[in-house]
Amino acid sequence: MAYTAHRTTTRPSGRRHPLVATAMVLPLAALLVVVFGGWEAVVTQASSVGVMLGR
Numbered sequence: 539m540a541y542t543a544h545r546t547t548t549r550p551s552g553r554r555h556p557l558v559a560t561a562m563v564l565p566l567a568a569l570l571v572v573v574f575g576g577w578e579a580v581v582t583q584a585s586s587v588g589v590m591l592g593r
Contacts, residue, residue, distance in 0.1 A: 571577055
């Protein structure tokens with residue numbers, strides 16, 4: 539039986555950069571919008587958020 543070294547995966551502490559998180563989420567979000575046809579809901583929610591922010 540061969541010797542197998544114990545592998546440890548180190549993960550940097552802290553959070554991901556917001557741009558990295560956005561880049562990870564956007565493709566899935568776009569796919570879900572296309573599959574479920576929710577473009578109108580996305581536009582409505584974005585408009586509501588814009589109104590709440592005062593734009």
